[in-house]
Structure formats: C-alpha cells, structure tokens
Amino acid sequence: MIGSVGVIFGETGSHTFKFMVTDPALRRTDYVKVWHSTDGWVLCQVMSMTRSEGADNKDRVIASVTVIGVRDQQGLLRAPMTPFRPGDRVYKAEEELIVETLGLSDGGAYLGLLDGTDIPVTVDRNKLIQKHCSILAMTGSGKSYTAAVIIEEMMEKGVPLLIIDPHGEYATLKEPNDDADMGALAEKFGVEPQGYKNVTIYTPGNKKLCGYADRPLRLNGVNLKPKEIIEYVPSELNNTEIGLIYEAVNALRNDGIDYTIKDVLREIGSSHSAMKWGVYNKLEPLLEAEFLSDRPTPLTELFARGRTSIVDMKGIGPDVQQAIVAKLLDNLFEARKAGQVPPGMVVVEEAHNFCPEKGFAKTVSGDVLRAIASEGRKFGLGLLIISQRPAKVDKNVLSQCNTQIIMRVTNPNDIRAITKSLEGISSELEEEIKRLPPGVALFVSPDIPRAVMVQVRVRKSRHGGASKEISDEADKEDKPPAGGSLFKRLFGKA
Ligand SMILES: Nc1ncnc2c1ncn2[C@@H]1O[C@H](COP(=O)(O)OP(=O)(O)OP(=O)(O)O)[C@@H](O)[C@H]1O
Numbered sequence: 458m459i460g461s462v463g464v465i466f467g468e469t470g471s472h473t474f475k476f477m478v479t480d481p482a483l484r485r486t487d488y489v490k491v492w493h494s495t496d497g498w499v500l501c502q503v504m505s506m507t508r509s510e511g512a513d514n515k516d517r518v519i520a521s522v523t524v525i526g527v528r529d530q531q532g533l534l535r536a537p538m539t540p541f542r543p544g545d546r547v548y549k550a551e552e553e554l555i556v557e558t559l560g561l562s563d564g565g566a567y568l569g570l571l572d573g574t575d576i577p578v579t580v581d582r583n584k585l586i587q588k589h590c591s592i593l594a595m596t597g598s599g600k601s602y603t604a605a606v607i608i609e610e611m612m613e614k615g616v617p618l619l620i621i622d623p624h625g626e627y628a629t630l631k632e633p634n635d636d637a638d639m640g641a642l643a644e645k646f647g648v649e650p651q652g653y654k655n656v657t658i659y660t661p662g663n664k665k666l667c668g669y670a671d672r673p674l675r676l677n678g679v680n681l682k683p684k685e686i687i688e689y690v691p692s693e694l695n696n697t698e699i700g701l702i703y704e705a706v707n708a709l710r711n712d713g714i715d716y717t718i719k720d721v722l723r724e725i726g727s728s729h730s731a732m733k734w735g736v737y738n739k740l741e742p743l744l745e746a747e748f749l750s751d752r753p754t755p756l757t758e759l760f761a762r763g764r765t766s767i768v769d770m771k772g773i774g775p776d777v778q779q780a781i782v783a784k785l786l787d788n789l790f791e792a793r794k795a796g797q798v799p800p801g802m803v804v805v806e807e808a809h810n811f812c813p814e815k816g817f818a819k820t821v822s823g824d825v826l827r828a829i830a831s832e833g834r835k836f837g838l839g840l841l842i843i844s845q846r847p848a849k850v851d852k853n854v855l856s857q858c859n860t861q862i863i864m865r866v867t868n869p870n871d872i873r874a875i876t877k878s879l880e881g882i883s884s885e886l887e888e889e890i891k892r893l894p895p896g897v898a899l900f901v902s903p904d905i906p907r908a909v910m911v912q913v914r915v916r917k918s919r920h921g922g923a924s925k926e927i928s929d930e931a932d933k934e935d936k937p938p939a940g941g942s943l944f945k946r947l948f949g950k951a
C-alpha cells in the first residue's frame with residue numbers, strides 16, 4: 458500500500474473530519490479513504506485545506522474532509538454509523554474505489570474524465586432523456602461544446618435529436634474535429650475525430666439566410682386558427698385588432714374552403730372597421746414568412762431514429778424564432794404523445810430566450826417548454842436546456858432538469874438560480890463553480906451520490922461556436938479573454 462497522506466485529529470463527526478496533511482502533493486477535491494472497523498475502506502473527499510504556522514514554527518496543513526461512504530451488499534451507498542478515530546490514517550483513494558463508490562461505471566454516454574484522474578465519467582442515456590438535463594455557465598465557458606459532446610453520444614446510439622440552434626453553431630457536427638491540439642486530446646480522452654452524416658440542417662428561411670442548409674423547415678400555413686395567427690404576428694395586437702382577426706377567420710371558415718394568410722388579409726381589408734389597416738399592416742409580414750406553407754415539413758422526417766435535425770435560425774428575428782419554436786415543439790410533443798414519433802431529445806440553446814423567467818419577458822414558446830419539462834418524462838421526450846443566464850430561465854423548467862452540468866459562473870444572481878434548483882449543493886460547491894477552469898464541469902445527477910467535477914472530453918466533430926458576430930447582448934457580459942491554446946490552458950503544456 459502507498460503511504461498515508463495524513464492523520465485524523467480533533468473531533469470527528471459521521472460526515473466530516475479534519476486531518477493533518479503529511480503529503481505535500483495532496484490537493485483540494487482529491488479523493489481519499491480511511492479504514493473503518495465495521496465498514497472497511499470508506500471513500501472521502503478533501504473539501505478545503507488551510508495552512509498555518511505550528512508551535513514549532515513549521516507549516517501545518519489541515520484538510521477538511523467530507524465522508525462519501527461505502528457501497529453495501531445491495532449496492533446502496535451508506536455512511537458509517539460511528540465516527541472515525543482521531544489518529545486514524547488517511548490514504549489516497551484508488552480508481553476502483555472511486556468508480557465503485559461514486560457509481561461511475563454505468564456505461565452509456567461518455568462525458569469526459571473525472572477531474573484530475575483518468576477515470577471516465579459516463580451517464581445512462583435513457584436517464585438523461587427521461588430526467589432532462591441543463592447546461593448552465595457564463596458565456597465562453599464551454600456550454601455549447603459540452604452540449605455537442607452529449608449530442609455526439611446520443612447520435613452514436615441513434616437517439617432522435619432536434620436541435621434549436623439560434624446562432625448556427627451546430628452545423629459543424631457534420632465535420633471531423635480538425636483542432637490543432639486534436640492529436641494529444643484524442644489520445645488523452647481516447648476518442649477519434651469523426652463527422653456525422655445523419656445530420657440535416659433545416660432553415661425556416663431560405664438559402665440566402667443559411668447557405669449551408671440542406672432543407673427548408675416549413676410549418677403549416679393553411680387554415681390557421683386565430684390564436685395561431687396571433688402568435689406568429691411579430692408585433693403586439695390590441696383587443697380590437699384581435700377581434701378583427703377572429704371575425705375574418707370566422708367568415709372564411711363559414712365559406713368552408715381552405716384559406717391562407719393571404720385570404721385572411723383580404724377579408725380584413727374588406728372590413729368596415731376603422732382599425733382594419735393597423736392590423737392589416739401587422740399581419741402583412743406573415744405573407745413573406747416563408748416558414749408558413751401548404752406543405753409543412755413532416756415531423757416523422759424531423760424526428761426519427763438515427764437522425765439529427767438542426768433548426769438553424771441564423772438571421773431570423775427573435776419573436777419569429779420563438780413563434781417557430783412554440784409551434785414546432787407543440788406539434789412534436791403532440792406527435793410524441795400520440796406515438797407518431799419515437800422517444801428522443803430536444804436541445805434548446807439560449808433557453809433564456811425561449812422560456813424566460815417571469816418578469817424578464819413573455820414568449821409564446823414558454824408554455825410548451827414548461828409542458829415538456831413537467832410531463833415530457835412520461836412520454837420519453839427529454840430536454841437539454843442550455844443557457845448563459847440561469848437567473849433569466851424559467852425556474853419551473855430549470856427545476857425539472859435533474860441532471861445538471863454547471864460550468865464556470867461568476868454572476869451572483871446566476872449562482873443563486875443554479876443553487877436554488879439544486880437540493881443539497883453546499884457553499885463549497887458555490888465557491889467551486891466560480892473557479893471552474895474552461896472545459897471542466899460540475900456534474901450533478903440523481904444517479905451519482907455527490908456532485909463530481911468532470912473534464913469534458915474533446916469533441917469528435919468540429920466545434921462551431923467560435924463565430925461571435927451574431928451574439929446577443931448577454932454575450933458581452935463576463936467574457937473571459939479568448940486566445941491561447943486550449944490544450945495549454947487545460948493541461949499547462951503547449
Ligand atoms: N471540453 C473542451 N475541450 C476543448 N475545448 C473546449 C472545451 N470546452 C470549451 N472549449 C473551447 O472553449 C471555447 C468556448 O466554448 P463554447 O463555445 O462551448 O462556449 P459557450 O459557453 O457555449 O459560450 P457562449 O455563451 O458564447 O455560447 C470554444 O471555442 C472551445 O474551443
């Protein structure tokens with residue numbers, strides 16, 4: 458056995474204790490073990506360390522430790538019933554004990570390595586879908602990158618994916634990673650560069666907006682209900698204007714033939730109301746809205762086994778984006794409930810824009826996202842929610858995300874929003890979140906007894922999140938300086 462790293466002293470509790478550190482290599486967050494007379498080796502983790510001058514003028518380093526526990530015969534994690542003894546020796550925990558105790562060996566989606574070790578962290582794909590997942594962090598800390606890693610892992614098992622991509626960042630899933638550091642990173646994480654073929658890029662607009670699109674995304678524009686029309690109108694409507702839309706649609710319905718927005722406008726134009734031109738002008742943009750069509754994209758094409766569909770919204774205004782997401786996800790959720798499409802996952806980038814917290818904004822897509830968040834698990838429709846402003850995301854949606862991937866966050870409001878939606882996050886973890894280096898995530902899951910730090914694996918496909926010319930206001934906040942090799946930043950070598 459390797460030598461001990463220290464000796465327990467003072468008062469010991471069932472969940473915490475302190476020890477005098479004898480090994481200068483010991484670090485905060487290291488996993489250690491202590492022998493317990495009834496339970497055997499018990500896994501513990503160093504949560505904080507202090508250094509002071511002892512009576513003999515020598516440095517004293519003291520580590521505060523949390524007891525994680527032992528797996529019993531049934532595989533359940535238990536903490537020892539009696540405290541450790543002062544004088545007991547503390548040892549470095551070996552890989553097997555860490556993996557077994559933390560339950561990291563479940564197979565499934567490979568996220569990366571347990572920080573500071575070579576231990577792979579994997580999560581069960583079904584659980585990820587059923588329990589929803591969020592990726593929260595300030596801008597530039599690796600959210601989209603980590604999302605792409607999860608997407609790659611899902612694609613490899615043919616899970617149907619629909620990606621709401623407001624900035625056009627995910628098209629590069631088709632291309633293999635050509636990062637200059639790829640050689641070293643691929644070896645470290647044990648992955649090979651790869652582009653994915655079964656990825657289709659849809660644009661709700663046209664080839665001018667999104668030149669690399671494979672197909673148009675079209676929603677039904679025939680026989681729209683007044684409520685649907687109102688949701689698609691980019692500007693606010695007053696009650697009189699809403700009334701005029703209802704009147705026009707009712708008149709068309711009485712005729713009994715199919716109608717389009719053009720017919721609704723004609724009907725409004727022939728009204729005798731003095732207010733008609735106001736609503737006419739507000740509805741007119743819908744005539745040019747290419748996403749409304751008499752031949753909508755079938756959901757069975759968008760959401761199918763072995764396929765990934767990216768809805769690339771580049772160049773589309775925020776209100777229209779929200780209306781498209783509202784309708785598309787509404788249709789998808791209904792189709793899933795009716796069993797017309799298989800179980801799968803919906804990825805929502807910039808979620809604060811699509812399901813904002815009350816008081817920030819109101820959007821038409823909020824309702825359906827709340828519905829999927831609360832009921833989606835019953836039907837096997839999972840959400841992957843991504844946001845750089847957790848405080849601005851609907852709390853009902855966030856609290857339904859049982860798997861949380863948290864990367865660096867410094868804004869106090871955002872930290873509060875994160876810790877609120879997580880039970881049992883300690884103040885040490887709050888401190889940890891503020892200091893997470895790029896590419897390292899705090900992974901919180903109901904299937905792992907404690908939050909663990911994961912060094913997210915390198916992508917197999919090329920990362921497309923670098924273009925920032927289309928970023929929104931929030932992107933300008935808290936931006937860490939870019940530049941330098943990431944490999945260097947992560948591993949300290951070039
Ligand atoms: N695990 C990782 N391995 C290698 N590089 C990474 C990793 N995570 C992030 N990066 C690098 O960090 C940069 C920022 O990552 P990313 O685009 O995912 O940030 P983000 O949090 O989505 O930012 P934004 O809020 O601006 O969308 C990327 O250019 C990427 O190369």
Ligand SMILES: [Mg+2]
Nearest residue numbers: 600601602922
């Ligand atoms: Mg991003």
